[in-house]
Amino acid sequence: MEYTVKKLAELAGISTRTLRYYDEIDILKPARINSSGYRIYGETQIDKLQQIMFYRELGVGLDSIKTILCSSSFNKHDALREHHGKLLDKKQQLELLIANVEKTIAMTEGRTYMSDKEKFEGFKKKMIEENELKYGKEVREKYGNGTIDSFNQKIKNMSEEQYDLIQKLTDDLNEAIKSAYEEGDPSSQLAQKACELHKMWLLNYWDQYSKEAHMGLVQMYVDDERFTAYYDKIAPGCTVFLRNAMRIFTGVEE
Amino acid sequence: MEYTVKKLAELAGISTRTLRYYDEIDILKPARINSSGYRIYGETQIDKLQQIMFYRELGVGLDSIKTILCSSSFNKHDALREHHGKLLDKKQQLELLIANVEKTIAMTEGRTYMSDKEKFEGFKKKMIEENELKYGKEVREKYGNGTIDSFNQKIKNMSEEQYDLIQKLTDDLNEAIKSAYEEGDPSSQLAQKACELHKMWLLNYWDQYSKEAHMGLVQMYVDDERFTAYYDKIAPGCTVFLRNAMRIFTGVEE
DNA sequence: ATAAACCTTTACGCAACGTGAATGTCAAGA
DNA sequence: TCTTGACATTCACGTTGCGTAAAGGTTTAT
Incomplete structure (x- = not known):
């Protein structure tokens, strides 16, 4: 199944602007770009987006999310604990x-x-x-x-x-x-x-x-x-x- | 007693940039501007700055502070309660x-x-x-x-x-x-x-x-x-x- | 006189998009 | 076929409260 920005945005309950922004900051790139320049997303992207949204709901900054998603589970855990400390301070x-x-x-x-x-x-x-x-x-x-x-x-x-x-x-x-x-x-x-x-x-x-x-x-x-x-x-x-x-x-x- | 930006900033424990910014957004104007274009503040401005900082410490936005300072004590009270509600939500x-x-x-x-x-x-x-x-x-x-x-x-x-x-x-x-x-x-x-x-x-x-x-x-x-x-x-x-x-x-x- | 310390305005940067503007693409109905 | 409407695209400015230069003028001290 393939999705355009609108479709994916609706599926995930976010705005198309957000998806374009995520593309821009290299946090979620579309699977491919069709002949008209449209962004096309696939299953892999859906999974990644879900992970992004998961961390986002925890209040983690997009910058941190980017590194988290690329790092080992050990580092993920560490990042979460650091985030937790920040939240407590707040x-x-x-x-x-x-x-x-x-x-x-x-x-x-x-x-x-x-x-x-x-x-x-x-x-x-x-x-x-x-x-x-x-x-x-x-x-x-x-x-x-x-x-x-x-x-x-x-x-x-x-x-x-x-x-x-x-x-x-x-x-x-x-x-x-x-x-x-x-x-x-x-x-x-x-x-x-x-x-x-x-x-x-x-x-x-x-x-x-x-x-x-x-x-x-x-x-x-x-x-x-x-x-x-x-x-x-x-x-x-x-x-x-x-x-x-x-x-x-x-x-x-x- | 008259104060230049630096003096007032040191007195209040804030930066000169902040004072210039407050001037820019019309939240705290200097008493006058001297022949060289320097901002000169007086006692009145100190008092007002103290009030600004008071509300700022309560986490009130500068925009709200501006209106608060110009309004009656009744409205101040109201604004504070609204702010309080927001903080509780947060x-x-x-x-x-x-x-x-x-x-x-x-x-x-x-x-x-x-x-x-x-x-x-x-x-x-x-x-x-x-x-x-x-x-x-x-x-x-x-x-x-x-x-x-x-x-x-x-x-x-x-x-x-x-x-x-x-x-x-x-x-x-x-x-x-x-x-x-x-x-x-x-x-x-x-x-x-x-x-x-x-x-x-x-x-x-x-x-x-x-x-x-x-x-x-x-x-x-x-x-x-x-x-x-x-x-x-x-x-x-x-x-x-x-x-x-x-x-x-x-x-x-x- | 010259340097140090002060002042000025201008303007980009920050987080995470919202909100247009101007323009191109696609499927459908008259 | 032409038009309409819903979609897509890329800029690019606005948001908050300043930090942080940059480039230059003024005052003060030596």
Whole structure:
């Protein structure tokens, strides 16, 4: 039995373009070409196509398939195991992605649930997105996943009142940092009050507080340009000032 | 603070090409372009880039990101949920793929374990690949996953002797079908013996046998071109002949 | 002044085809 | 016989998100 492209394509449930492509990349050549230039396939080609489709269904790339089909069964087995490893990696990566997306959705849902009026737009944008984006990785690395997970959980469970409170706290904190910074003395009462406020602000997100962790965080503000940029918006140079004040506040030498 | 491509790229941990590309597709335009044609970015652009990277980390396509960034938070939420759905689909698909690859690996491992000498190359190629490829789907659909899973399990557990036995049985079966077909009478003793052999052959793979299932399988040989082609290799037209003989053998009217 | 380090645009490459465009071939009906 | 419609052919561009030159202008440092 002989087949033209269309026939074979229908038999195999693929497109004619695919067959021409397979011809082009030398993965499946027709048995012969007739006088009009038509591709003619035979039984041998059907068998090969079946094998190709078999590996294709396993997600193997055409390039790999080409070499697989020409190699011994030993190498086929090896190739499959390598492919398997790749798939597992992909899966793990995908699961991480899904978890992150779910977390983000949960956050936005928590927010919209609490306020239909997008009252907390600015708050959320600053707190959640910036926190997850900027702080997420670093905090995860330094203090483990638990820290940021509980952070997210806390945000979800917060009442509107709490949101307002934190909003106010944040404003007060920034104000305090600014005034203290303008005064210039990290050991001043104003500066130490700012540190206290920063601690209170932090306590809203951290499950357990430690001076060391607090100091570490503020030091990180200084070390990472992105953090510095964020805090220096209050006043240029105030990130370092905050760190110095915090050294005194926590008594931790870093 | 102003940034050139290189500066911003280093800050964000991406390539300059990426920034130029984002400019090209209108996803992140520089604040201005200086007299030498250099791209100059500002704080606003940093913030936007952070948002872009945030969504990018979630696996959202750049096209979607562009619309997301211009839309309300409500629509952002919606887009995220849609994206989430897509990811779940992808995951499911990937898991299926992995399961199939694992199954295939298990099969080849079973085979190589049983025979280092690639003694069963032809057998394996015909039995496992063709079975899984051609028969897998249909059998699954008609008789559930259990049927083919137990089939695979059985193959794995088979001893070399059993392989030889089945090989011989297969040859006998084909021989019997051929002779019976040449005689031409589906009710002949030869034809009924072929049916009996086909049943014995089947029993090596099926956990429980039923006349109905057997008849259904053979009818499927007739209905599906690919099956027909396979059996007609013995002799053109013999698939239908086998079906007719099987009607008498099983007494099932289909 | 000259080299190093930066910037620019242009454009091909990647995987696996989809989707035309322009044109040739074949079997069948008026 | 002529035409129509279904098939075939070969280009060749589009898809995604950039990587990677190539060929050239600008800025900075020595």
